[in-house]
Amino acid sequence: MMWHKTLMGLALAAGFAMPGPAVAAPLPTYTPAYEPTSVDERGIWMEADETERQLRDSNLVIRDAKLNEYVRQVFCQTVGDDRCRTVRIYVMRIPQFNATMYPNGMMTVWSGMLLRVRDEAELGAILGHEFGHFELRHSLNGFKARRTATDIMAWASLLAPSGVGTITTAAIGSFYSFSREQEKQADLLGHQYLVNSAYPSASAARVWERLMAEADATAAGRKRKSTQRYAAGFLASHPTHLERATYLRDVAAKAGDQGDAAEAAYRSRMEHWLPEFLADQIKLNDFGGTEYLLGELAGGNWTPELLYARAELYRQRGNPRDLVSAAQFYQDAIAKGFSRPEGHRGLGLALMRSQQTDHGRAALQHYLKLSPDASDAPMISALVAP
């Protein structure tokens, strides 16, 4: 018995030791307060500075100090304080999945991305990837590659005006494959940041897998074929989501690093903005994609906020069966403690539209009682009046 236990213990210890505490490859040395050196680079920085001056005052920028601070904190924990210090992050209210990095160290993070990532590690993976472009000076190299490609085309058209086809095609192709290569490099450097951080690097692949599924759901909802590509086309500037998910999963498995993805923390810090981001998403007229996204966010646990969002989505599509589902979702949300008066408003309107006038009226009256000064109160009152 004793012997068995010892053996078990040994096996367990070996089991943990097997993948080995993968020695995280040290990050490349980083130069803080880098200044552009060449003519090309100074030009690119000047343009980016101008863009930043305009973007800083844009109506799209979310100025909530807490949200900004949190995004920065996750970013700093991913790439380390030295690297983090040089970057200005602007959180933008744009309901699509994206983040961008400019050559002068300006980063934009879109609200659609904050809605879609599930935890701090996934957010860190995206931000790290973007920062990778900056650290590797990709804009500069991209600019040079673009210029080389156009130079080749200009010369080709001058030398052989009639037969430039192949040269031009080759030049364009080389530019786009260059861009795909850059994306991959940034992905891999982003992975390296995660390995060196407290977050697990396995998170990165999951983001791309979910994006693929969402794109398929959007296409299905619009009754068209999926445009999901399983190989990068000639003109694709990014590797396919599938390719990314695959190599990121591979390197993460090799690194074998563990860590806390901080899902609960992410959820609680985003709570304040969730209703707003969900509302933006629902107004995109993308039933399939949104339904998939809500299901993913719920993950089997439909919170009152997600139920309300789902109800709104169904009520907006407005087929007779959708209105029945919507009414049910509103009721579920309210039963689970959805506290904003809009729950009763939506329920009332869904019932009214499916011709259950009396019940609808009752729900709308409840809404008016809770929210007598709502901007649409006069209209709802008129709707309720017999």
Added chain:
Amino acid sequence: MIGKISIIAVTAAIFAAAPLPAGNSLMASHQSVAVAKSPLSVTPDGEWNKLGARPGQNSESWTMDGDALNEVIFYGGIADGKKLFREVDKRNKPLPAFSATMLITDIPVLLENSYRTALGTPIMTIDSVEPHDFVGHKGVRFTYSFTHLNDDLKRKGEARAAIVNGALYMMTYEAPALHYFDKDAARFRQLADSAKI
């Protein structure tokens, strides 16, 4: 001489044959005029410019100083299943469609979602919604504000709408919040009050 005349004749024939783009035209005051190729008609009490380019099949634009500075759009009976205006990208950014079963409170939302999709802007809010008769039917009057993605200029809008026999009749007025909206809001309201079907 003969040669010259025939050249002129040929040139004239070519121009006559080519379909001319519908030009802008001046709308006279105090005359009832049908708009948006529909039963909807209005009687302006001042002059307006009608733009040749239409936002969609069942709509028409009028302006005072140019459509970026003030624009009235008439929607003359959008039928069940139709979009408010022409789609920019039907495949990837389809617009929501009007449905004859919509409640009158769904109309502001329809306009908001169509704008958000067509302009690609997340900055659009409905500011007030109240009952108001339009074209002799029970309808809605609502106000909104929005910003185009590319110019960051705050714009305000005001609209009236009613659903008549399952079709949507609506008039909207939009202008930059600064100066222009207030400048012609009264003229829009006069136009909207005069609307008939």
